[in-house]
Amino acid sequence: MDFEFNNEQRDIQKAVREFAEAEMSREYMLELDRTSTYPADLLKKACDLGFLCIDIPEKYGGVGYGLTEKAIVFEELCRMGAGVGMSLGGSCFGLKVLLNSGTEEQKNRILPRACSGEGLPFSGAFTEPDKGTDIVTFPLGTTAVRKGGKYIINGTKTFITHADISKYVILLCQTDTNAKPSYKGQTTFILENPLDKPGYTVSSFEKMGWQTSHTTQISFSDFELPAENIVGKENQGFYNVMSFLTEFRIETAAAGVGMAQGVYEKAVNYAKTREAFGQKIGKFQSISHKIADMATKIETARLLLYKAAAIFDTKHDVPPHISSMAKWYGARMAVEVADDAMEIFGGHGYIIENDVARFYRDTRMLELVEGTREAQKNTIAASILGRLD
Numbered sequence: 090m091d092f093e094f095n096n097e098q099r100d101i102q103k104a105v106r107e108f109a110e111a112e113m114s115r116e117y118m119l120e121l122d123r124t125s126t127y128p129a130d131l132l133k134k135a136c137d138l139g140f141l142c143i144d145i146p147e148k149y150g151g152v153g154y155g156l157t158e159k160a161i162v163f164e165e166l167c168r169m170g171a172g173v174g175m176s177l178g179g180s181c182f183g184l185k186v187l188l189n190s191g192t193e194e195q196k197n198r199i200l201p202r203a204c205s206g207e208g209l210p211f212s213g214a215f216t217e218p219d220k221g222t223d224i225v226t227f228p229l230g231t232t233a234v235r236k237g238g239k240y241i242i243n244g245t246k247t248f249i250t251h252a253d254i255s256k257y258v259i260l261l262c263q264t265d266t267n268a269k270p271s272y273k274g275q276t277t278f279i280l281e282n283p284l285d286k287p288g289y290t291v292s293s294f295e296k297m298g299w300q301t302s303h304t305t306q307i308s309f310s311d312f313e314l315p316a317e318n319i320v321g322k323e324n325q326g327f328y329n330v331m332s333f334l335t336e337f338r339i340e341t342a343a344a345g346v347g348m349a350q351g352v353y354e355k356a357v358n359y360a361k362t363r364e365a366f367g368q369k370i371g372k373f374q375s376i377s378h379k380i381a382d383m384a385t386k387i388e389t390a391r392l393l394l395y396k397a398a399a400i401f402d403t404k405h406d407v408p409p410h411i412s413s414m415a416k417w418y419g420a421r422m423a424v425e426v427a428d429d430a431m432e433i434f435g436g437h438g439y440i441i442e443n444d445v446a447r448f449y450r451d452t453r454m455l456e457l458v459e460g461t462r463e464a465q466k467n468t469i470a471a472s473i474l475g476r477l478d
């Protein structure tokens with residue numbers, strides 16, 4: 090058992106940290122947040138350096154490292170950028186469905202474009218207005234009906250990140266409405282440049298945080314898709330999405346650790362410099378213990394994160410409850426650490442110009458995406474208790 094990064098991983102960490110510190114100044118992050126701007130220029134620079142597709146095999150245009158190295162990248166980007174880091178990492182959401190389940194032809198054609206940044210953002214469209222956590226009890230409302238060499242898509246997907254600017258969308262549809270259980274009738278497809286095609290309409294939501302990402306709703310009206318755009322086998326889509334989410338949750342755990350680390354460092358600095366009652370506030374035990382709590386929680390979440398990533402890299406798989414533990418704890422911990430930082434900053438933390446407010450808003454999203462904290466706990470509990478009926 091080794092709790093240290095190897096030399097290569099340390100070099101990657103140093104390179105990403107230098108990139109993030111040079112390119113993601115607090116003033117720039119604040120400006121992107123205030124103007125709700127998607128960080129397209131940063132995305133291009135991060136792709137040029139191979140950061141965003143670091144875990145895609147070299148033969149498809151990536152760098153060929155594993156999930157551990159991807160987590161290092163994501164942690165460092167989120168440490169400086171909070172939601173901006175998540176917008177960069179989230180620009181590859183769904184990409185691994187293609188890598189894991191797509192044909193060689195699809196992967197050779199699409200992945201190099203994605204790795205260069207030209208084919209990003211990528212989106213994954215799974216959630217529907219009345220089907221979020223539960224996509225298994227009833228058939229999906231978004232259907233794909235085969236007609237000759239095409240599928241005709243109708244329905245609505247909601248809360249889809251970046252679908253108004255995405256070059257590619259992985260879409261989960263119901264292809265067999267009579268399947269029992271219904272999730273055995275779901276199929277994944279890849280949409281290529283859907284914005285240019287008829288029958289694809291996107292609207293946007295305003296959010297309380299994560300302003301640098303776009304959160305959208307897609308309406309499909311007789312949208313036509315060539316049959317060869319199936320990803321994986323027909324009626325196996327649910328399994329493609331579940332195994333992708335199990336993996337991606339580890340990246341979200343990395344975002345949680347990175348955001349928490351970033352806001353914690355700000356709180357430590359503030360505790361060392363802000364004075365009250367004639368002393369640095371860090372001398373008050375209530376403040377110093379908060380700092381100790383924050384540091385311990387971050388380290389705990391980091392251990393869970395890199396344990397999950399190491400298991401994945403060794404076995405090319407990870408038990409769902411391990412990834413759920415890393416995601417649930419990483420996200421909850423980030424929310425708690427941002428809340429403690431807000432407390433340490435007092436009223437100053439609540440002012441928009443202050444970074445803490447941004448971290449506070451951006452961490453909250455981590456608990457909602459890719460399954461809520463209740464959904465993660467259900468997965469963890471099921472692995473312990475099994476079926477009790």
Ligand SMILES: Cc1cc2nc3c(=O)[nH]c(=O)nc-3n(C[C@H](O)[C@H](O)[C@H](O)COP(=O)(O)OP(=O)(O)OC[C@H]3O[C@@H](n4cnc5c(N)ncnc54)[C@H](O)[C@@H]3O)c2cc1C
Nearest residue numbers: 213214215216221222223248249250457458459460461463
């Ligand atoms: C900013 C943002 C970006 C997103 N990006 C994407 C994206 O790119 N692609 C995509 O497909 N989706 C995306 N989502 C959707 C996200 O994954 C869902 O919001 C999430 O899965 C929860 O679904 P829901 O909102 O419908 O909540 P619901 O499923 O309606 O849940 C409501 C409440 O009930 C609880 N609950 C539900 N079932 C159970 C249960 N069995 N046991 C205990 N509690 C339960 C939930 O935990 C929650 O507290 C995004 C969401 C947000 C907010």
